[in-house]
Amino acid sequence: MAVDVKETVRELVRKAVEAYMSEQTEDTITPAQIKKPLITLLLSYQSTDPNNILKAVTEIKSSFQVRIVASKEWEELLEGEEGILSLDSADYQELQSLWTSTDLLILPVASFQLVSKLALMLDDDKATKTAIQFQLLGKPVVIANNEVELGVYQQILATHSVQEKLQGYMRTTQKDQVKWVPLNKLVRTAKEQHQLYKDKQPLVLSKHIERASRENVKAVTVPKNSKISPVAKDMAREMKIQILKE
Secondary structure, eight states: OHHHHHHHHHHHHHHHHHHHHHHOOGGGOOGGGOOSOEEEEEEOSOOSOHHHHHHHHHHHHHHSEEEEEEOHHHHHHTTTOSSOEETTTOOHHHHHHHHHHOSOEEESSOOHHHHHHHHHTOOOSHHHHHHHHHHHTTOOEEEEOTTTSOOHHHHHHSOHHHHHHHHHHHHHHHHTTEEEEOGGGHHHHHHHHHHHHHHOOOEEOHHHHHHHHHTTOSEEEEOTTOEEOHHHHHHHHHHTOEEEEO
């Protein structure tokens, strides 16, 4: 009889667990339960192989929680995809929300225009402005170089000055921590850069407190893992400026 009772209890517990799990849907998952990093995926520039780009997008989505920003041409190719923000119609507030709420920017396709504008910090279009804003916030930017990497034929025919100009621009962006990698290494590099970003410890210095004082700022909010120099602490105390950690 005792054995039968135990078996009955086990069966009731099993059914209760199964019923609970079956009721859990994506809609009931809270942001705190999401394990994947939240990133922005920007599709703006044309590609000679759009199908390969779309495959890369699928791979990126399997590793990250993605917010897609796309131009009209890419929106049409991504037909059926939900939650796409139109780059053409997005306003400043919508873009700013992406810059501040996501940890990393991925561009599966780029152009020579993007290379030069990033090197010169020209933010006269929404795509470049987005990339530069991520840089200014200290967030990683990872870009596929397939469309801007010169092939053997181009290397043979293009003048040295053209090649040197391109290489110079690329080196400048790399110094600014923009990572240019082949499309097939995009996800791996993005994961590495995201981990480095999470491990980074920004340093708050006295010059930052001085700037806050000049701008009449009474509270400075910094990342939670930031380090604050002793001089900055003393100066903030004297100037009655709060240093708040996120």
